[in-house]
Amino acid sequence: MKKKVVFLLVLLLLAGMALFFFFSHQLVTWLWYRSLNALPQFWVPLLTKLGIRLGLGLFCFVFLFLNLRQTKRAFLELQTEVKFTPQQHFMFSAVTAFVLTLFLLPGAAPDWTVVQQYLHRTAFGVTDPIFQLDLGFYLFVYPFYQRLIVTLLGLIILTLLGVTLFYVVAQAYWYQDRKFQFWPRARIHLTILGVLFFLLKAADYFLSRCGLLFEEKPLLTGVDYTTHHIRIFGYNIMVLIAVLTALLLLLTLFKQRRHRLLIGSLGLWLCSLLLFLLVLPPLVETVLVKPNQFIMEEPYLEHHLRFTRFGFGLDRIEVKPYTLVPEADPSVLDPNHPSLANLRIWDWRPLLPAYNQLQSFRSYYTFHDIDLDRYPTPRGQKQVMIAARELDPTKIDQNWLNRHLVYTHGYGLAMNAVNQANNVGQPLFLVKDIPPVVDGSLPALELAHPQIYFGEGQDSYAIVRTREKEFDYPATGGENVTTTYQGRDGISLRRWLSRLLMAVELGDRNLILSGYIREESKILLYRNIKERVAKLAPFLIFDDDPYLVIADNRLFWMIDAYTVSRHLPYAAKHANGYNYIRNAVKVVVDAYHGTVDFYVVDPADPIIQTWQKVFPRMFKAFTAMPAALQEHIRYPEALFTVQQEMLLSFHLTDAKAFYEKEDFWSLPTQIYAHREEILEPYYVTLVLPGETQEEFLLMRPFTPRGKQNMIAWLVARCDPPNYGQLILYQLPKGTNTFGPMQIEARIGQHPEITELITLWSQSQSQLIRGNLLVIPIGGTILYAEPFYIQSNQAQMPEFKKVVLVWQDQVVIADNIEAALRRLKEEKGNALLTPVPTPAGETPAPETATPSPEAKAPALPADELFWANLERKLREAEDKFQEAKEKLQEIQELIEEAKKRTPGLN
Known part of the structure; x- marks a missing residue:
């Protein structure tokens, strides 16, 4: 009895540990979202994914299981070499259904973003010219139905394969009178599955018509003449043929000559498929369209131009x-x-090494990127180049204490005027050194918290408020200045369970064993700002170029976020694969506190309107952005580049x-x-x-x-x-x-x-x-x-x-x-x-080429220009000849020196 109790306890302990390790990641993620007051961004994706996998998975499993269970009688009633008891058949059917479900779902189930956009879709108020459907159907509804139909078709095909395999094992077929015969129950079962397959294919053909509107062709994207008059007609016919094939298959259950009916229905479907979708379209394109291509394609080209211009x-x-x-x-x-007051003489590429040599001061500081911005001064707006001085963890001693407790943040920034350099050709800094020294012309740039805990290069976690002081910056006297983080971010490590969770998640046992961690300690996760914002809003595309902003005596990162789609009808795709893009959101990340704010700058965008319905508390109006930050928004270079590349041809209307x-x-x-x-x-x-x-x-x-x-x-x-x-x-x-x-x-x-x-x-x-x-x-x-x-x-x-x-x-x-x-x-x-001429010289006629030696009181502007140009060319030739002679003299002196000095090369 005691052995059984011990065994049971060990089993429960192992099961509990397995569950703990399984859920530890979700628990840590929940704690992180809670620390940012962003729990909806945790629960909505998680519950949607669970709903998709559990709901669709349960449906697929039950469908497969019930169909496989229908083969039980074949094993019981037919003379077969393989014998299954009812219990064995039940278990084998359940295992097979489970395996097939696991095989089907990962590649076919809709993504959680597709489901949420479908449930909260927004109308564009613009319809396509072919089917007269709102554009929102193509961006929000079509992807959902497409994935759903693919999943159901995959389910029917796997069910047909699984059921057929079970009947083959049960030997539910035979040859009689030179004819291939199926056991009646098996024939009925497979026929019904075939009927379901063709009904789903009818739905697939019907939906596929809509997919033609963003199909890429050499001349245009979308429906052209052949597609409009032949392929759409062909898909409509295939819808009817698929339904008719399903009905003919159903009739085989009641007809005696079922083989001919079966072959005829499948033959009708295949012949129609070949004729209407594979043979007729290229034939019409070659014979009718190409000889009169522009006349035939003009209205479709107009749609292509209109919607591409709209998409970008x-x-x-x-x-x-x-x-x-x-x-x-x-x-x-x-x-x-x-x-001209801010005419730029500095480029970021030569400036970056200058920053790293003149303003990093220590090997563990680095500047990752330099950005352009503007700041108000008493004399007007001044354009500047700015960069954050961040910590490079690869340049410090690689021990756990240094990496995670001591060297936790970067410090300050460097800023220079775009149009000035000092006497030795180096940038003229407006903000420089450690601690920051601010030029007198920019008094508003004094910083309350110059520490940078969240930046472009922060890729590891940090533990703050520990028994070990954090390194702040190197002092001039040799002793380092230390600090303690007082920001709002962080997950408390007060409880032993929190430390265990973090140790499991990060794979670091020091989080449990270290004596430096105390009750007030916090751990800062996802400190790389790109990773941070992507985790909070994975449904947005983020710009690769965040830029630093000084506002209200604090440091912020500003990041542009885009809403995109590949499903805008008639719109050509950019090289990035999208044919619809909007810079809908500006994201602001506090470099000290780690807070993240999403401001909507394009409220008319239907995609961002949809996500505002999904996360009503997540987004703020642009008017809610502090005025000090609004002064620093800028049009994103990445979007501008995409629009210019599309404008190369689509400036034409x-x-x-x-x-x-x-x-x-x-x-x-x-x-x-x-x-x-x-x-x-x-x-x-x-x-x-x-x-x-x-x-x-x-x-x-x-x-x-x-x-x-x-x-x-x-x-x-x-x-x-x-x-x-x-x-x-x-x-x-x-x-x-x-x-x-x-x-x-x-x-x-x-x-x-x-x-x-x-x-x-x-x-x-x-x-x-x-x-x-x-x-x-x-x-x-x-x-x-x-x-x-x-x-x-x-x-x-x-x-x-x-x-x-x-x-x-x-x-x-x-x-x-x-x-x-x-x-x-x-x-x-x-x-x-006027060009002076020697006294007594006769000026050249007005029609002659003006000469610098000619004396003219006032030549016309054109003649005066050519006269001066000729004069300058002659002066340049004289100087060039003089320089050539000097070089020749130098070369002769060098040759003479070689002769007088043996061994000189």
């Missing part, structure tokens, strides 16, 4: 002309002009022009460092044409496909209340405006710049040509490109020069102010100052 928000773009001024006014080239591809665009290229690459979108501060106030904008130009001249530029407004507005400025088609690569060529051919490039290339350093910026100003285009020099040893680029190109002038100078001054001087010399 291109229909919201306002198109305006950008009129170029024939006589440019040099007065716009004022360093204090609002469009005329079907004929789209069909002939007569006006497709390309993204411009530039020279960065020494290679050609795509010009990335860039943030600038500009005064838009027709506006009086400067704005923070995101922009990038376009070039015609196969050409390098600039044809248009797209701008996204970032400042409230105009946030999200897109404007496409189109340049006159009858004039040539230099594109980025044409400007790069002009820069590379300029004598002064070429000479400097040659000189720099001969030293122990390399030249890095920075991002080319295209700046519309005063009816003209100004181009700016910074030059950096990087030593082969230091690997820290330094700003060296800036090149400005405006109209016919190309200048290079030490800074923006000097370059603008040179532009104004050269423009004034070229257009306003």
Whole structure:
């Protein structure tokens, strides 16, 4: 008796441990969601998944089990070599049904997000042009029905296979009079399953018609002429054929010549399938459509253009002309002009190593990324580059105490002005050092909590409020400053059970054994901000570029979140696989407390409206965002890139022009460092044409496909209340405006710049040509490109020069102010100052080519321009010849030195 009790206790203990390990992950996850006051985000997915798996799984298991149990009589009544008792048949049927259910559900069951969107779907208020169904049907209802039908078809097929196998084992078939015979009960059973299969296929064919609206073809996405008139008709016929086949199968139960009826019904289905879905469509396409393709496809191309533009928000773009001024006014080239006061000379790529060498101070600090933003100052808005100083756990001693209790956070940030460098070409920092030192022009940037517990690089847990003080930052005197976390985040480790749960979840026994943990201790989980927000909202797509914001004396991370779909009718898909995208949400994460807030910035988006129904307490209105944070929202570069890539062809709204591809665009290229690459979108501060106030904008130009001249530029407004507005400025088609690569060529051919490039290339350093910026100003285009020099040893680029190109002038100078001054001087010399000629010389006739030696009181502007151009070319040739002679002299001296010094190479 005692042995039985001991055995039972051991069994219960093992079962309890198995259950504990099984549920420990869910318990830890529940504790984490509760610490963020976000329990609905835990319960809704969990209960929906359980409902799907238990509900659908139970249905599939019962269906399979009951069908398999129907084969019991075959084993009892037929003469079979395999004998099953009723109990054995029951167990074998149950096990088989269970295994088949486990095989079916993982790949076929609908995802919890699909179910929740179906249950809380929202209408778009726009219908498709073929079936006149609201677009919400395709985004929310169609995916649910599709997965459901796939699951049920899979269930019927597995049931047919399982039941047939059981009847074969029971030998419920035989040959008689040269005919294959089935046991009557088996024949009835399999026939009913076949009827169910064809009824489900009828539903599948009916639903598949809707899937044709986002089927990709060479010419367009969606329904074309052949699909509209043949394939949809074919699917309608196949619905009827599938129902008819089901009825014919049912009739075989009552007819004597059932074999012919069975073969005839299956043959009718297969022949119809081949004819209407495989043979007729390509035949009609070849014979009727291709010879008259545009005439046949025009209305469908119009649908394709309309819905693609809607899916990517291109229909919201306002198109305006950008009129170029024939006589440019040099007065716009004022360093204090609002469009030039923040002209950027720094790129993030050369700036990042400078940050890490000048502002990391210790090997365990690092800057992961540099972002662009703007901050108000008494003298107006200042554009800056900003980066968080985060902890690099790989650079500290790898022991448990250091990794999780002592080195728990990064500290502060670095910030520099985009348009300034110091005397040695390094960034001019507005916020720097540890503790942070803030420039006097930005008094609002003082920080109450410069510690960064949640960031881009925090990938491990931290335990705070322990008996061991946390390292805060290195002091100048040599002794480190320590701190204790006072934030709101964290799961209490007061109870022994909590420590056990964490130890099991994280696989770390120190959480149980360590004596540093006390009652006040807390553990911080999911400290990487991308992982953190994805766990709270897995139904959103998050931007890969979070950026740091200082607001109300605190540090925040701002992350853009997108709602997406692949099921918008007629819309072409981007390379990322989606054909509908909206930047519906801005996510704000407190770098110290770890709190996460979701603000809806596109309340008209039906997808985010649907998720607001699912999680009514999760989302906040944009108006609820603090004003200090609203000042720092910006249009996401990732979305802007997607929209520009789609706009290359879908800026066209005329079907004929789209069909002939007569006006497709390309993204411009530039020279960065020494290679050609795509010009990335860039943030600038500009005064838009027709506006009086400067704005923070995101922009990038376009070039015609196969050409390098600039044809248009797209701008996204970032400042409230105009946030999200897109404007496409189109340049006159009858004039040539230099594109980025044409400007790069002009820069590379300029004598002064070429000479400097040659000189720099001969030293122990390399030249890095920075991002080319295209700046519309005063009816003209100004181009700016910074030059950096990087030593082969230091690997820290330094700003060296800036090149400005405006109209016919190309200048290079030490800074923006000097370059603008040179532009104004050269423009004034070229257009306003007559060319002096020696006394007594006869001026050339007006029709002759102007000569620098000719004396003319006032030549026309065009002739004066060409005269000055010829003069400058001659001066350049003289200087080049002089330099060539000097180089020859130097070469002769070197050869003489080699002769006089044996062994000199």
